Amino acid sequence: xxxxxxxxxxxxxxxxxxxxxxxxxxxxxxxxxxxxxxxxxxxxxxxxxxxxxxxxxxxxxxxxxxxxxxxxxxxxxxxxxxxxxxxxxxxxxxxxxxxxxxxxxxxxxxxxxxxxxxxxxxxxxxxxxxxxxxxxxxxxxxxxxxxxxxxxxxxxxxxxxxxxxxxxxxxxxxxxxxxxxxxxxxxxxxxxxxxxxxxxxxxxxxxxxxxxxxxxxxxxxxxxxxxxxxxxxxxxxxxxxxxxxxxxxxxxxxxxxxxxxxxxxxxxxxxxxxxxxxxxxxxxxxxxxxxxxxxxxxxxxxxxxxxxxxxxxxxxxxxxxxxxxxxxxxxxxxxxxxxxx
Numbered sequence: 001x002x003x004x005x006x007x008x009x010x011x012x013x014x015x016x017x018x019x020x021x022x023x024x025x026x027x028x029x030x031x032x033x034x035x036x037x038x039x040x041x042x043x044x045x046x047x048x049x050x051x052x053x054x055x056x057x058x059x060x061x062x063x064x065x066x067x068x069x070x071x072x073x074x075x076x077x078x079x080x081x082x083x084x085x086x087x088x089x090x091x092x093x094x095x096x097x098x099x100x101x102x103x104x105x106x107x108x109x110x111x112x113x114x115x116x117x118x119x120x121x122x123x124x125x126x127x128x129x130x131x132x133x134x135x136x137x138x139x140x141x142x143x144x145x146x147x148x149x150x151x152x153x154x155x156x157x158x159x160x161x162x163x164x165x166x167x168x169x170x171x172x173x174x175x176x177x178x179x180x181x182x183x184x185x186x187x188x189x190x191x192x193x194x195x196x197x198x199x200x201x202x203x204x205x206x207x208x209x210x211x212x213x214x215x216x217x218x219x220x221x222x223x224x225x226x227x228x229x230x231x232x233x234x235x236x237x238x239x240x241x242x243x244x245x246x247x248x249x250x251x252x253x254x255x256x257x258x259x260x261x262x263x264x265x266x267x268x269x270x271x272x273x274x275x276x277x278x279x280x281x282x283x284x285x286x287x288x289x290x291x292x293x294x295x296x297x298x299x300x301x302x303x304x305x306x307x308x309x310x311x312x313x314x315x316x317x318x319x320x321x322x323x324x325x326x327x328x329x330x331x332x333x334x335x336x337x338x339x340x341x
Contacts, residue, residue, distance in 0.1 A: 024080040025053060025054040026044075026056045026057070026079055026083060026134060027073075027074035028057070028059065028083050029071065029082060029090070030058070030084075030090075031061045031067075031085065031090040032061070039127065040108075043128065057077050061090055067089075067090050067091075067093030067094040068094070070097070071093070071095075071098045072097050075097075079103065080103070081104045081105075082103055082106065083107075084105060084107055084108065085108035085110055086108075086111060087110060088113050088116070088315050088317070089111070091315075092116075092162055092314065098334060100330075101335075103335065105334060105337065106130060109124050115164075115231070115315060119230050120338055122339070136340055137339050139335050139336070140244070140335070140336055140338055141334070141335055142162075142244050142332070143227055143244055143245070143329050143334075144160050144161070144334045145225065145329055145330070146160055146161075146329075147159050148325070149322045149326075151322060152322075159314055161227065161315050162227055163227060163316075164224050164225060164238070164315065165224070165226075166225075166313045167223045167224075167304070167310050168221050170222045171310070171311035174313045174316060174317070174318050203219045204306065205219050206304050206306050206307070206310075210250070210301075211299040220253060223253070224237065227329070238296070239296075247298045247329060248300065248301075251296050252295045252297075253294055301328040304324065304325040304326075305323070306323055309321035309322065309323050
């Protein structure tokens with residue numbers, strides 16, 4: 001895997017592409033369980049002919065390798081762009097393999113959440129739109145989060161994330177979600193899982209440090225560290241998060257009872273969705289000195305240690321139990337190609 005400690009300037013300017021005939025060869029990394037492969041191959045063949053591309057490099061993901069290895073193979077083949085066709089897991093894995101490569105990633109979102117695509121304002125599940133972006137889009141550098149996690153047996157793993165990671169109820173909800181229900185009704189299956197487990201979820205006791213500050217202790221029901229903040233259904237969980245600002249955004253949810261959970265819902269829907277979008281609304285929030293059920297932080301690096309092993313999720317994928325997390329931002333480390341308009 002490729003990771004970088006460099007602190008390059010975030011928010012790099014969009015870059016115009018060269019003429020179509022000079023773009024060479026594109027790699028298609030597809031999850032065959034999420035994509036109609038016959039339709040995708042036919043559409044790509046038409047795009048190759050129209051844009052003057054060489055025949056594309058086709059790479060399919062597997063259970064053993066959900067995208068990192070295929071991304072490295074595409075880089076070694078010196079392709080000029082990579083199109084990732086699949087759900088959030090495929091996008092995250094491909095992005096992880098492409099960090100600091102300088103090769104643009106084009107998204108063909110075909111999953112349940114499609115979180116990165118939503119935060120980039122992309123259309124969902126449309127092959128024609130993704131191929132149009134591959135041909136005529138502009139390239140933009142975005143941040144990526146890097147999470148180093150420690151298992152209960154001391155084993156350490158390192159993973160990239162493009163949207164957010166979570167501990168507590170958020171992670172337990174994902175672990176409890178019925179896959180068949182998720183396939184049929186999409187992200188609404190998460191609501192069913194939450195309603196089923198919320199009464200049995202214990203609070204998480206953790207010790208944390210943000211940007212090297214002295215360690216502090218707290219108790220939360222959910223803690224999320226995000227690179228961007230929009231969720232399905234128009235939910236804006238991290239209102240200040242920007243995908244190219246060189247910062248991670250953190251939210252700690254600490255409701256003590258049913259009223260506390262109602263307060264969290266109010267904050268996410270009304271405060272984040274309405275008040276944060278206007279100057280007057282922000283003044284109202286600034287004047288409110290009450291103890292909130294949600295607390296927000298920003299930083300470049302955060303360490304978390306837990307009193308007991310806790311469920312962990314990354315970009316909507318269950319990742320098992322961890323005892324410690326070391327999280328940092330890798331600014332402007334991934335190039336994504338987005339629509340020109």
